[in-house]
Amino acid sequence: MKTYTFLLIEDNEGDVLLMSEALEESGIPFRLIGLQTGQEAIDKINQFDQSELPDLVILDINLPVKNGFEVMREIRNNPKTAALPVMILSTSSNQEDRRKAGQFQPKLFYTKPSDFGEFPALVEAIVSILPKELEK
Amino acid sequence: MSKKLSTEHKLKPAIELNSEFGNSFQFAAIGMALVNQDGRWIAVNTSLCKILGYSEEELQSLTFQDITHPDDLEKDLEFAKQLINREIDSYQIEKRYIKKSDQPIWINLTGTAIWNEDGSFRYFIAQIQDISLRKEALERLADRERLFRSIFNSTFQFIGFLDKDGVLQEANQTALDFAGIKLEDVAGKYFWDCYWWQISKETQEKLKYSVERAAKGEFVAYEVEVWGRNQVPSTIVFNLKPVFNAENNVLALIAEGRLIQDIVETRNELIQKNQELEQFTSIASHDLREPLRMMKSFGELLQRNYSQKLDEKGIKYINMMVGATRRMGNLIEDLLRYSRLGNDLTPLEEVSVADLLSEIKGLYGELIDEKNATLRYGNLPVIQGRRLPLQLLFQNLIGNALKYQAPGNLPLISIEVEDVGSFWKFSIADNGIGIDKKYLEDVFSLFKRLHTNQEYPGTGLGLSLCKKIVYQHGGEIWIESEFGKGSTVYFTIKKQ
Numbered sequence: 001m002k003t004y005t006f007l008l009i010e011d012n013e014g015d016v017l018l019m020s021e022a023l024e025e026s027g028i029p030f031r032l033i034g035l036q037t038g039q040e041a042i043d044k045i046n047q048f049d050q051s052e053l054p055d056l057v058i059l060d061i062n063l064p065v066k067n068g069f070e071v072m073r074e075i076r077n078n079p080k081t082a083a084l085p086v087m088i089l090s091t092s093s094n095q096e097d098r099r100k101a102g103q104f105q106p107k108l109f110y111t112k113p114s115d116f117g118e119f120p121a122l123v124e125a126i127v128s129i130l131p132k133e134l135e136k
Numbered sequence: 137m138s139k140k141l142s143t144e145h146k147l148k149p150a151i152e153l154n155s156e157f158g159n160s161f162q163f164a165a166i167g168m169a170l171v172n173q174d175g176r177w178i179a180v181n182t183s184l185c186k187i188l189g190y191s192e193e194e195l196q197s198l199t200f201q202d203i204t205h206p207d208d209l210e211k212d213l214e215f216a217k218q219l220i221n222r223e224i225d226s227y228q229i230e231k232r233y234i235k236k237s238d239q240p241i242w243i244n245l246t247g248t249a250i251w252n253e254d255g256s257f258r259y260f261i262a263q264i265q266d267i268s269l270r271k272e273a274l275e276r277l278a279d280r281e282r283l284f285r286s287i288f289n290s291t292f293q294f295i296g297f298l299d300k301d302g303v304l305q306e307a308n309q310t311a312l313d314f315a316g317i318k319l320e321d322v323a324g325k326y327f328w329d330c331y332w333w334q335i336s337k338e339t340q341e342k343l344k345y346s347v348e349r350a351a352k353g354e355f356v357a358y359e360v361e362v363w364g365r366n367q368v369p370s371t372i373v374f375n376l377k378p379v380f381n382a383e384n385n386v387l388a389l390i391a392e393g394r395l396i397q398d399i400v401e402t403r404n405e406l407i408q409k410n411q412e413l414e415q416f417t418s419i420a421s422h423d424l425r426e427p428l429r430m431m432k433s434f435g436e437l438l439q440r441n442y443s444q445k446l447d448e449k450g451i452k453y454i455n456m457m458v459g460a461t462r463r464m465g466n467l468i469e470d471l472l473r474y475s476r477l478g479n480d481l482t483p484l485e486e487v488s489v490a491d492l493l494s495e496i497k498g499l500y501g502e503l504i505d506e507k508n509a510t511l512r513y514g515n516l517p518v519i520q521g522r523r524l525p526l527q528l529l530f531q532n533l534i535g536n537a538l539k540y541q542a543p544g545n546l547p548l549i550s551i552e553v554e555d556v557g558s559f560w561k562f563s564i565a566d567n568g569i570g571i572d573k574k575y576l577e578d579v580f581s582l583f584k585r586l587h588t589n590q591e592y593p594g595t596g597l598g599l600s601l602c603k604k605i606v607y608q609h610g611g612e613i614w615i616e617s618e619f620g621k622g623s624t625v626y627f628t629i630k631k632q
Contacts, residue, residue: 014434
């Protein structure tokens with residue numbers, strides 16, 4: 001089974017830890033790269049070779065300095081990463097945020113779980129958007 | 137003197153008393169007299185004697201100068217002179233005589249002259265009409281005019297009269313002082329070209345259009361910013377009222393304005409404060425939610441994965457903690473919902489109450505089944521309102537009716553509606569635990585709770601939310617209840 005690489009851009013340590021716990025409990029083989037700011041994420045993505053690119057970028061919107069929208073814009077503007085699957089993880093189900101994110105064509109816009117019991121559903125959602133040919 | 141006069145009279149009888157003309161002179165309804173060049177009354181008729189209170193003889197011993205009010209003498213003499221000089225053929229003036237009783241009396245005098253055959257002056261003919269009643273009436277009218285003008289000028293309202301084309305005829309002192317202008321500056325101009333309205337082209341255009349509408353008989357009212365003194369903008373409530381004549385055609389327009397700058401400022405302050413408060417609540421709730429999510433999630437992880445490593449007490453502590461975070465989560469959600477209602481500017485729509493109820497029944501399906509509850513309602517109207525808040529309103533009230541039940545009781549909830557003129561009056565009655573009379577007022581206050589979380593969990597925001605929604609729909613909400621027997625919540629929704 002393939003080991004998936006997830007790039008989680010999230011400034012809340014707790015969420016990173018919870019995500020990691022939830023993925024572990026799901027049994028999917030994974031590698032989680034956690035980054036805390038938008039700038040760090042952009043730098044990291046630019047460093048990657050084509051082969052090193054993650055299978056999915058999981059992006060929070062409320063990030064310090066450069067927010068999630070700006071990170072997405074940079075990802076989409078870079079030919080190397082333009083087609084990278086991105087999932088937005090937001091604290092609010094705010095319509096305005098959803099609309100704004102839409103222009104960058106994220107694979108999924110997901111509202112952060114309010115407790116750990118909702119994490120399995122999140123993981124399921126993540127699995128459902130992973131590239132098909134890599135699933136098996 | 138008097139002897140000489142009577143001799144003259146006899147020598148040259150002025151009027152043949154028994155002739156037809158003599159009779160018509162003597163008994164004419166208005167006062168008539170012949171007056172010589174000096175002003176002496178040569179012949180006077182009965183009516184004139186009656187008007188002045190003198191006998192014929194008494195008058196014949198006097199001149200008109202003797203009994204003319206001193207203030208009116210000069211102009212009468214001037215006209216008489218012109219008549220003698222043949223500069224005019226006749227004259228008519230209003231003047232006062234002094235009656236025998238010393239009372240002044242207003243009369244209308246028409247003076248003409250008779251000439252001798254040789255062209256020399258012979259007599260004045262005076263026709264004298266008592267106009268004291270008319271004068272009194274005019275005086276009273278003038279008093280009333282003064283009274284109304286003082287009201288017109290001293291009222292706090294701005295008032296103006298326009299003709300039906302919109303030309304300003306008059307404006308009261310309040311309106312003029314407010315702008316620091318004089319009537320001459322504006323009278324005779326189109327109202328929209330007058331100083332107050334020059335604040336902007338749009339304001340002028342709107343007024344012009346409103347005048348057109350009012351001239352067709354419509355009452356027009358709106359709030360508008362106009363120029364006060366030194367071009368300082370002030371908000372007024374303005375209206376145009378058509379005045380109709382007997383044929384029901386528009387005769388003129390009354391323009392009226394009332395300064396509401398204070399109200400507008402207070403209102404704006406209030407709106408701003410409200411927005412700040414809503415923002416604060418919303419931000420606070422969002423930021424509170426973040427750490428709470430962590431506490432809850434890690435608490436649950438502890439519960440799930442580490443229970444075997446804890447003793448009974450440890451497990452209890454964690455359970456308490458997780459329970460508390462869950463309650464706080466509910467509280468924050470309700471607060472958020474409450475604050476969001478305040479900035480709901482969505483337009484009104486048609487909402488079918490029956491559809492709302494079936495949706496809510498679906499939502500509470502499990503609870504209704506579990507408690508074996510009955511929801512009863514007949515025909516329900518389609519009302520004008522905001523769908524989501526209205527759903528929340530019914531949802532909260534029905535939720536309460538389901539929740540506040542004695543254990544084992546079968547909940548019976550009936551929803552009724554009554555058409556009361558400009559309102560719909562709804563009632564939601566239950567057979568629940570009821571509310572003690574002394575708390576009936578309090579239950580709509582924010583965070584007011586009457587029960588522990590062990591008995592009936594809740595945030596204390598539900599009815600506050602209901603109250604806010606009902607107020608937003610122009611209605612009232614109240615509760616009647618009998619402790620131990622059940623409660624009925626009534627609320628009204630304004631028909632739009």
